[in-house]
């Protein structure tokens with residue numbers, strides 16, 4: 215299987231090399247031809263920065279990107295011809311109509327004159343924008359702009375498509391339409407690099423997912439295998455009265471709980487199986503004559519998944535010593551990973 | 554291999570033109586800008602020409618030079634920072650064209666706008682004052698090259714790595730007014746002291762004014778070929794800082 219993108223030691227430091235912000239920190243990965251590659255990470259993880267380097271918009275501080283076999287820093291032209299880009303914010307020309315926006319991009323990518331109109335029509339129809347073709351994009355809703363922006367990115371049938379968080383802020387239907395579209399493009403042979411912070415989206419769409427946080431890749435694996443890690447960091451949050459703060463160790467010792475972390479007036483208990491832990495928490499409260507003020511289950515947060523994968527303690531902020539916090543019990547095996 | 558090179562060149566030129574047309578549609582062919590284009594020559598005329606007691610020909614030559622100078626960079630410096638803010642500039646930067654192609658496309662829009670506006674000024678001069686053009690071809694060449702040089706000058710400011718058009722306003726205005734006063738527009742080169750004249754030779758506006766004098770009045774102080782050469786060369790030279798600042802922008806993440 216050939217690689218569409220190969221990334222070696224890619225690094226971006228904003229500001230001075232010694233004192234600047236390290237947005238991307240010596241990452242290595244490759245994107246295989248024909249796959250949907252997910253780039254999953256929380257806000258500020260370095261996703262957009264990485265994608266901007268991969269699309270030539272940002273100069274890496276260090277490292278190498280080889281796309282379609284061309285070194286991007288020295289031979290970007292042939293890569294740019296085959297690449298489509300859907301940025302974080304839908305960047306359509308609001309002063310132009312949907313049609314003119316598409317025609318402009320088609321001309322920029324030198325789509326054959328005969329093909330331009332038919333391709334634009336096909337896209338507008340597919341995206342439900344055909345009726346609006348003569349409306350200026352300034353009168354479009356967010357979802358319509360996003361769709362137009364995607365249409366503009368694929369009018370030249372790129373072999374590689376980058377999407378930076380294509381679905382947040384859209385209603386469920388538009389989101390689904392965009393996910394269907396990504397699947398369809400992929401089925402037609404387009405390699406897709408999808409940046410997202412939604413675990414579920416990555417799970418549904420991607421062949422492989424890289425998890426990135428604080429500029430570093432923690433793991434690259436199939437969603438199925440990563441899901442195993444997600445499972446372990448589900449949690450139950452409980453607030454007890456009176457004197458709720460005193461029960462952390464006892465709660466963590468309940469069968470099924472792996473760790474307890476104090477979150478304000480609540481205890482968060484990490485577990486693989488919230489449904490069996492819940493009744494045990496209730497039993498504990500009854501036994502000690504405590505009142506349950508609130509009780510809820512939480513899905514895994516990305517930060518937790520990241521910490522889980524890197525073998526660090528969940529519930530703590532990174533770089534902060536877990537002083538006085540309960541020690542992690544149980545699972546500590548690392549996922550095979552990325553660095 | 555050579556064919557490939559030619560094809561690439563054709564593509565790049567077509568892409569530059571695509572950018573020009575797009576900018577024209579999006580930023581210039583709008584009521585505000587068109588009004589500005591029509592009014593600018595009149596402002597120029599009344600503020601700089603009429604009060605002084607001078608021949609109509611001289612007034613028109615000055616009007617043309619100033620109109621070119623002030624309209625070629627009227628919008629150009631602000632478009633790129635605005636496009637950076639809106640994210641649409643990424644589209645152009647990621648497109649399969651060289652940076653130089655993009656900058657040429659951007660320069661051409663401002664130049665075309667200036668040529669359009671000064672053509673209008675010329676028509677008014679010819680029709681209203683019955684001014685005779687001594688050397689029409691020199692006029693055409695001068696308008697094109699002057700517009701190119703001034704537009705490229707404006708683009709230097711547009712290339713400042715920023716997302717805020719306001720950051721560009723001050724330096725670009727300062728430089729333009731500075732050049733205006735050191736150039737041989739209000740005082741002819743012949744009447745300047747040695748120092749003032751040396752200073753005037755730095756400014757491309759001096760050569761545009763001299764060229765317009767040749768074209769409209771039939772005589773100038775410098776060789777018209779020198780004027781044309783300097784305008785062309787300065788236009789090309791002005792692209793260099795733009796390229797460098799774009800490179801810097803690519804490092805900083807703008």
Ligand SMILES: Nc1ncnc2c1ncn2[C@@H]1O[C@H](COP(=O)(O)OP(=O)(O)OP(=O)(O)O)[C@@H](O)[C@H]1O
Pocket residue numbers: 228229235236237255256257258259260261262263264411805806807
């Ligand atoms: N141009 C810039 N100058 C300085 N710092 C920057 C710049 N762009 C990004 N950063 C910093 O780099 C880090 C990574 O930002 P990036 O935009 O890549 O995150 P992200 O993963 O895309 O986050 P989000 O989910 O919020 O979009 C952040 O700390 C950010 O502040």
Ligand SMILES: [Mg+2]
Pocket residue numbers: 261262263302378
């Ligand atoms: Mg981002």
